[in-house]
Amino acid sequence: MAKMLIGGELVDSVSGQTYEVRNPATGAVVDTVPKGNEKDVQQAVGAAETAFKEWSDVTPEDRGVALTNACALIKKNGAEIAQLLTQEQGKTLFEAGLEIHHLVHGLEFYAGLASKVRGSHVPLPQKGAYGMVVRQPIGVCGGIVPWNFPLTLMGTKLGPALAAGNTIIIKPASTTPLATVRAIELIAQATFGEGKAQKTLPKGTVQVVTGPGSTVGEEILKNPHIRRIAFTGSTPVGRHVMEVAGREIKRVTLELGGSDPMIVMDDANLDLAIKMADIGRFFNCGQMCLGVKRLFLQESIAESFVGKLADILKTKTVGNGASKETRMGPIHLESQRKEIEGQVEDAKARGAKVIFGGERAKGGELDKGFFYLPTLLTNVPDDARVSVEETFGPVLPVFTFKTLDEALAKANSSEFGLGSSIWTRNLISANKAIDKLQAGNVWVNSLHYGYDELPFGGVKSSGLGREHGPEALDYYLEPKGVVVVNV
Ligand code: NDP
Helix, strand or coil, X not given: CCCEEECCEEECCCCCCEEEEECCCCCCEEEEEECCCHHHHHHHHHHHHHHHHHHCCCCHHHHHHHXXXXXXXXXXXXXXXXXXXXXXXCCCHHHHHHHHHHXXXXXXXXXXXXXXXXXXXXXXXXXXXXXXXXXXXXXXXXXXXXXXXXXXXXXXXXXXXXXXXXXXXXXXXXXCCXXXXXXXXXXXXXXXXXXXXXXXXXXXXXXXXXCCHHHHHHHHHHCCCEEEEEEECCHHHHHHHHHHHHHCCCEEEEECCCCEEEEECCCCCHHHHHHHHHHHHHHHHHCCCCCEEEEEEEHHHHHHHHHHHHHHHHCCCECCCCCCCCCECCCCCHHHHHHHHHHHHHHHHCCCEEEECCCCCCCHHHHHCCCCCCEEEECCCCCCHHHHCCCCCCEEEEEEECCHHHHHHHHXXXXXXXXXXXXXXXXXXXXXXXXXXXXXXXXXCCCCCCCCCCCECCEECCEECCECCCHHHHCCEEEEEEEEECC
């Protein structure tokens, strides 16, 4: 049975309750985990406060060393963690490997930045006086993570939090705690310092509490000793997070849902665009916040583009992510598959044409899991659910346009504003899209991918604040204004 990591110890829940984690490809029980509640969070908060006194005093350089050494431990155990991730989440082993690579790359990025945090010197109008901005860690942070990328989305919180000198409590999604628990157990063993002075992370610097959002999550939001909340998840829960955490005036960042437009002009490198539309929509079985969720094609290229994309989808093997032949795993939850089915049925009822897919992948072992075929829809009306809602699964609605202005207007008509892309060889079109697209991120001739080096986040209902990049550190540091007078 898996355990939680609280105060440096692998423990059961205070209540002794547990729950099962099941494989979405087979329905089999993968493992049992502690069902934590408020009390477990409170214990973790106590340990995190104690650890903060020590960790915030560790030199920034040593904090970087600890993160680097944590990465080495994760890499060494990468194969085991990938197996856990595939079993609990459903993604293919190839995708699980890429996720671990991305986690390590992100943590190494913040390992490097730990010693580069700078404040400033500020001239003041008063003679003989000057100001400074000193940047200090905030304290105990809470990271709430969804099930689609359990490890990378944990790392985007843990990396900058630790680099800046904070401690952090992670709450994984109920259905994907196993790879996270193992990764955090390893991170907690990371060492820093030389020879006899070598130490491991103070106990309680990184912790993981497993259990439901309604108890563990709520306590993280409410507990006044947790001063900073980093949340990734759905927009409705994000609204709730902000309301509850706001009562304690916590610093909050929200990485929420998206409905990214991909706009393809007739002068684009179409072969590349077709390939990236496939990856951008169907990687991770389409369960990506920044996936290509609405494809806009200029009229003259639409028919051939759709035909070639459909040909790729026909060759995609859907199945258990543990098999080497599989190119797309199951949808993570039965409820999520029902949601996707409802969205596709709605589009069909409104006149959309199913070019490929539009139904469950069936037969033999597939009947045990939550499989769904990669689905391509055309003739989709603007008021269909797939046009206005987030589709968190392997469904791509295609729309056509005559002019870039028309495409931009349609792209911006969404309540979301996470990612977006423009595919063109025309610099003027590209620059116009960069300027006008209402989104936190714009990719030009490039896959929708969250680079560690660049700030990542949303506008409108897609969220608040940024993860990734040096910018993420700003959300884990408190600027303190200082005035010094020479007397
Ligand atoms: P949810 O919002 O349902 O859950 C996200 C996390 O919040 C889970 O750990 C969940 O716990 C927890 N939670 C649920 N209720 C509460 C509560 N009352 N208080 C505190 N925590 C709570 O999202 P999903 O897991 O379904 O994830 C999919 C969503 O995440 C999609 O909308 C997707 O777009 C978005 N997402 C956004 C990203 C971004 O960077 N912008 C990246 C990836 C995904 P539990 O599992 O126990 O319910």
